[in-house]
Amino acid sequence: MSDFAIRVGVLKLTDSAPVIAAHELGFFADEGLEVALSIEPSWANVADKLAYGALDAAAIVPPLAIAVSLGLRGPEQRLIVPYALSLGGNGVTLAKSLADAVRAEAVRGGSVVEALAARLRGTGAKLAVVHEYSTHNLQLRYWLATAGVEADRDIEIVVTPPARTLEALRSGRILGFCAGAPWGDIAARAGVGVSIATSEQIWRHAPEKVLGVREAWADANPEALHGLLRALYRAARFCDAPRNAAYIAALLARRAYLDVEPHAILSSLPGTLGGESPSVFHRHAATYPWRSHAYWMHGQMARWGLIDAVAREAVGAIYRPDIYAEALGPVGAAIPLSDEKPEGGHARAWSVPATPESITMESDLFCDGAVF
Amino acid sequence: MALRVLLIDSDAGRAASLTLALNQAGFDDVLGADAGADLVETVRRLSPDLVVIDMALPDRDALEGVRSLSANVPRPIVMFADKDDPAFVDEAIAAGVCSYNLSGVSDREMKSIVASAVALFRRYNKIETELAAAKSALEERRVIERAKATLMAKRKITEPAAYRWLQRTAMNENRRIAQVAADVIKGEDDNVLLA
Numbered sequence A: 001m002s003d004f005a006i007r008v009g010v011l012k013l014t015d016s017a018p019v020i021a022a023h024e025l026g027f028f029a030d031e032g033l034e035v036a037l038s039i040e041p042s043w044a045n046v047a048d049k050l051a052y053g054a055l056d057a058a059a060i061v062p063p064l065a066i067a068v069s070l071g072l073r074g075p076e077q078r079l080i081v082p083y084a085l086s087l088g089g090n091g092v093t094l095a096k097s098l099a100d101a102v103r104a105e106a107v108r109g110g111s112v113v114e115a116l117a118a119r120l121r122g123t124g125a126k127l128a129v130v131h132e133y134s135t136h137n138l139q140l141r142y143w144l145a146t147a148g149v150e151a152d153r154d155i156e157i158v159v160t161p162p163a164r165t166l167e168a169l170r171s172g173r174i175l176g177f178c179a180g181a182p183w184g185d186i187a188a189r190a191g192v193g194v195s196i197a198t199s200e201q202i203w204r205h206a207p208e209k210v211l212g213v214r215e216a217w218a219d220a221n222p223e224a225l226h227g228l229l230r231a232l233y234r235a236a237r238f239c240d241a242p243r244n245a246a247y248i249a250a251l252l253a254r255r256a257y258l259d260v261e262p263h264a265i266l267s268s269l270p271g272t273l274g275g276e277s278p279s280v281f282h283r284h285a286a287t288y289p290w291r292s293h294a295y296w297m298h299g300q301m302a303r304w305g306l307i308d309a310v311a312r313e314a315v316g317a318i319y320r321p322d323i324y325a326e327a328l329g330p331v332g333a334a335i336p337l338s339d340e341k342p343e344g345g346h347a348r349a350w351s352v353p354a355t356p357e358s359i360t361m362e363s364d365l366f367c368d369g370a371v372f
Numbered sequence B: 001m002a003l004r005v006l007l008i009d010s011d012a013g014r015a016a017s018l019t020l021a022l023n024q025a026g027f028d029d030v031l032g033a034d035a036g037a038d039l040v041e042t043v044r045r046l047s048p049d050l051v052v053i054d055m056a057l058p059d060r061d062a063l064e065g066v067r068s069l070s071a072n073v074p075r076p077i078v079m080f081a082d083k084d085d086p087a088f089v090d091e092a093i094a095a096g097v098c099s100y101n102l103s104g105v106s107d108r109e110m111k112s113i114v115a116s117a118v119a120l121f122r123r124y125n126k127i128e129t130e131l132a133a134a135k136s137a138l139e140e141r142r143v144i145e146r147a148k149a150t151l152m153a154k155r156k157i158t159e160p161a162a163y164r165w166l167q168r169t170a171m172n173e174n175r176r177i178a179q180v181a182a183d184v185i186k187g188e189d190d191n192v193l194l195a
Helices: A014-024 A043-051 A062-069 A096-107 A112-120 A135-145 A162-171 A183-189 A215-220 A222-240 A242-253 A262-266 A291-303 A309-318 A321-331 B012-024 B039-046 B060-072 B086-095 B107-155 B159-172 B177-185 B189-193
Strands: A006-011 A035-040 A057-060 A079-084 A090-095 A126-129 A156-159 A176-180 A193-198 A210-214 A350-352 A359-361 B004-008 B029-033 B050-055 B077-081 B099-102
Touching (some): A014 A057, A035 A043, A043 A062, A057 A062, A062 A079, A062 A135, A062 A210, A062 A309, A079 A222, A079 A321, A090 A162, A112 A135, A112 A193, A126 A135, A135 A176, A135 A291, A176 A183, A176 A193, A183 A193, A242 B159, B004 B012, B012 B029, B012 B050, B039 B060, B050 B060, B050 B107, B060 B077, B060 B086, B159 B177
Parallel strands (some): A006 A035, B050 B077
Antiparallel strands (some): A057 A210, A079 A210, A090 A176, A090 A193, A350 A359
């Protein structure tokens, strides 16, 4: 790889699919870009490499992009989020015995989360998330809180990188985890864990990965950034087509990427029915960096003391729907007329005004019916 | 060394003395051309093994000729000038000059200057060729990936089966896998990839 290659980091996750597909199918090359993909072992690695300038961009969870950009962990490195990569795809997996007990109780009446809350309350049990600044941490805390279980007071939340969740659960170090696909499925296939809920049961079509880009790199390479977005958008359409799921699963399963059994990946891809709810890569404006998503992340981070409550506008400014419109408007992508939408306000499919034509959206309900 | 040398110099006196220096260093086949001549055309016509450019003052316009030479008919290029200017030397090297020297070198120096310029050129050329080969191998891999995705979606087959189909077809038709893959994605690329 030459010195000019754009260095992009991804983790071993199903929702890295658009980035890996854009690389392998030559969509980056079609835009005249040379991309060096870097498969990172953990979110901490991605954050550090962005912070020290060893990566130019990464598929990243929004709270971590916010944390790096505002210097909340490690050195500050200004990032922008001009593009989103996926919706949904996370799951809560519990040790088999706990999952069986929770399921049995839920069958007798009440919800899964209430049954789980009753088992966890005051036990100090350890549940893992993939990083402190992750959507998984915010979703798990949100979900448990709706049933009166407060993280830090009732239970302990620890950090385990996604690819190490199986081993942590098997060893008994944790009782369960919230992680992205395919790791819930991997634990289930190994007979160690049982999926008890997906992110769909917490927040339907929740924002998941975004493209975090170092602002200094983006400022110096505006054309390359536009090309990067166009290539990813093309890959997103490819990854969202059910007919391509078998290829994507085979591609991601390779040793150079996830190095897992392809069937575990297949179940979390669009158009396939499996244990985990599939990621959405293109439909329902999945690629648009909604500023209202940024505000929700900020609100939840502030709720759990991960960020200053007054940082709301600084967080909103990290999201750059203007760059999305500049890069993708000219190639015919629908651009929403507003960069904010009511989060949680839609029980059924709806339509968001956009140019040149409106976009069909799906339900975005929260488990407790809240609207943000 | 039986190298054919093309000497570019607009000053007949300087050209004669440098020719003599080259002859004494063992290079007998020295051809001359004026600095105003079309360098690319002259190199094409005379097909020298080495180009020597001699000038009194560092001349940026001369670098234009060097650049088009490197781009069109690459040869080892040795430059002689009376003055040393570090910024100009950088530019000259970037334009494709292998060796930049001050005028008035001895026989022994001339021999080693030419030898190292030729060696440097060969090494550089090898790297360029390897880079081009690596790039085209990467392109072929991408075409094959697209063809596999197309075949898997259209024929509902597995990835290994799609690759075997490409292999078998290439073997039967006595063509390269990349060529067969290019045919598969022709017209199908946008249909299948962007479905």
